[in-house]
Amino acid sequence: MTPVTPRVFVSHLSGVPVFDPNGDQVGRVRDLVAMLRVGGRPPRLLGMVVEVVSRRRIFLPMTRVTGVESGQVITTGVVNMRRFEQRPTERLVLGEFLDRRVRLVETDEEVTILDVAIQQLPARRDWEIDKYFVRKGRGGALRRKGETLTVEWSAVKGFSLEEHGQGAESLVATFERLRPADVANALHHLSPKRRAEVAAALDDDRLADVLEELPEDDQIEIIGKLQEERAADVLEAMDPDDAADLLSELPEEDKERLLTLMRPGDAADVRRLMSYEERTAGGLMTTEPVILRPDATVADALARVRRSDLSPALAAQVYVCRSPDETPTGKYLGTVHFQRLLRDPPFTLVSSLLDSDLVPLPPDTPLSVVTSYLAAYNLVSVPVVDESGSLLGVVTVDDVLDHLLPDDWRETDFHGQEGVLRGR
Template sequence: MAGAGSRVFISHLSGLPVFDPNGDQVGRVRDVVVSLRIGGRPPRVLGLVVEVIGRRRIFLPMTRVTSLESGQVLATGVINLRRFEQRPSETLVLAELLDRTVVRTKTGEEVTVLDVAMVQARLREWEIRKVFVQVGRVGRLRKARGESLTLDWSELTGFSLTEEGQGAANLLATFEQLRPADLANVMHHLSAKRRAEVAAALDDDRLADVLEELPEDDQVEIIGKLKEERAADVLEAMDPDDAADLLSDLPAEDAERLLRLMEPEDAASVRRLLSYEEDTAGGLMTTEPIVLEPDATVAEALARVRIAENKPALAAQVYVCRPPNETPTGKYLGTVHFQRLLREPPFTLVGSLVDDDLDPLPPDTPLPLVTSYLAAYNLVAAPVVDEADHLVGAVTVDDVLDHLLPEDWREASLHAAESETVHG
């Protein structure tokens, strides 16, 4: 641990690995817990919120932190793995202080909090003493024009007004490298107001990715607070099967209104999915598999597989069909696994490589049979074909898992397994 007077900006702690006394990584820092005090006194740093395996969040007291140097956090003693529960007297720095609009006492001007720094007062005791601000308000994802400066905590007022004037730009900048599932975890632990602000600041594609990782209740809450035109844009950016699942959780009239605002092609795919029973191949499938005509080459197929936006399960094989290439396609001919593509010369036509030994799944195939099909043939995806031999979609193993797990599995993974927990 650095000596007294050492200064650490809180945003620099986000994501740092935390190690126990044996050198084993416990998790990563997700926030810092402080206690605000009256009379302009610097807040006392109580500890760190650490995300451990399973996305559970625990509380690590500052008295257990021995070092904050070299891009890592070292802890001593036995680490309490009980789930962190924020108390009313506590404030989370990243979630609740960054982007707040406060007032500079000396001049009366509004400033926006970009970061805060904690200073070591004595051994293992830290306080928030410095605040890095920008003069003026910071708008949605845009910086206000004005100088940036570092002020003492005592030079500012307005921190006690919970979430008033708090934007989301700097919080998002702090977590911009997070995977969608991890950002979903962050948003799930925010207040409803703060969650709505962060959702409003995310671009459509990023918000779509995050929504797919959130529990149903959070999805419904967020989509319900967006303007309808934007909600429709976000639904278009989601995978059709995920968009259909979300719309099915909304009141019928609300879902229909959003479908009418979506682009006709996107809405048609979602409507088609909504027409199937939820626990069938048709209800589970995505309508956007990789489809090629039989005269396409192996080189073309591999180029399609390499597209970064393709999820791994969908990129595992291509589906060979007569035109049209959008689902529902022309006559379905068969599949070609990407491993077969890797073994063939690039000029080979995929029509000569199709595997048509396995019967495709009808849209009304129930979930247990879909599961057995994937397990029996060691597949991560399977074609779904209607009575007219048109490919209408593909069901992937991740979609099946979503429906095999308990309905609240996302909520459980975010909250962890323990039910009655408090932190010490």
């Protein structure tokens, strides 16, 4: 009897680690590559797109895959570290198949593909697309409530033409466990059409986090394809410094139109940041550090830095200022570091713990001086004040790195090439 090989649904492979025969992790699965075939044969699975430690995406042929089980992929042989480039005859299974609308051969009824099953051929290393998990109905309530069923690959038709207005809910679901930087990397490698569809399916906060991690060209492309009201909402959800950087790249009329649609308070923060030179403390700073009044306690401070939406750099220290406690604040009094907060009783006033030796910087401080300041004092952020001593914002080390690295650093490897180059 011919042994039955297990069936694997591709949504379960997204982000799964890939290991070499020695047990060392090579990277993580980001997509699968298939080729449609003629003559009534099922689509053949050519390989996997694997993201290695340097964020480079490489091609792993299925002939090198020895196991797909228990939440991991095992490979054998030498891995080709050359960057993956999609060929015209190839299709990305997660990026292009999921959410695609096709028709059942028997009834001509329209269905939406929610998942794809693959299976290894017996006694061979070849893999084929085996089945589709689909939902009946087209969009809206029907799409959410329609009957779901698993059908053979041959039971559907409609893969030969490019689909316009393809949904993205199932693909977005595969991104749920990824960090914003990883989602951004996935979006960057999709076609412009698919990138716009996925961006439209993300909620405002998630899209804002992802936009902050994308290259400038992708940011401009995506924000330009959103409806203006939604684009303004996404800009409000972004960190003010990142929103200012993005808006500064848009034509003047588009920039003003979006600023007008934003909430006045958010727009004011962004306008203030855009008034400073880019490579200065004012142009680098964020206007949303953790600010406390002098009568706040250690317990108050710890509650504020515990917020999950704070970056580690912003949560590392709090800034004590007189009222008002939103930038630009009242007089800046000093900084309390997170480690100091952990050493004192909860009822202690933060005003008694100030590090007043940390001299704030004026907004026109050049980038080179800001960098030296952070390095000299081993800091992850530094306060920026105006002539009256009011806190305007803080410059964090991640924003400094963004401006020290090459403009295209998000699109290039930050580690050297690894492994031996071999043909696909």
